[in-house]
Amino acid sequence: KKSVANQLKKIKQNPDWFLIEAENIYKAYLPKFPYKILYTLDKEKIIVWAIAHMHRKPWYWQSRMR
Template identity: 40%
Template sequence: MKKVVFLRYAKHELDDATHFYDMEFIGLGHSFKEEVKKAISRIAEYPEAWPVVRGDIRKYLIHKFPYNLLYSIEKEHIVVVAVAHQHRKPDYWIDRT
């Protein structure tokens, strides 16, 4: 099982989405973060299970929320490039790769 790390931008996106959901309904941000943690565990255990969307970037659809985790598999670890909303600017993260 490989370690999963977030790019600084992806970490900010995670924090922003968590905060947004908490503003919508108390506890919803926590639920979002729990779904992301489950996603990270699955990705760490089966990194090649999800489809490649561009170059070496893969996409995991987060359950119950309209977000994707976009990640690449590196030699030593897995890098989360973006925590991307599914309905906003679809390719904004490309320059991060």
């Protein structure tokens, strides 16, 4: 829980600092865990699409983008 909360705080502070996963989707890895937070930037908000396991069905979240 703390790792997710800490990473979300970092995303909020500097959202465009993280790597790009695909097109306008950013990814922020969770330290010490095989998970990543996938999000996009809107004009006034950050939209988190998934907290995805990096080894189990790594692209399952893409269906949420439609």
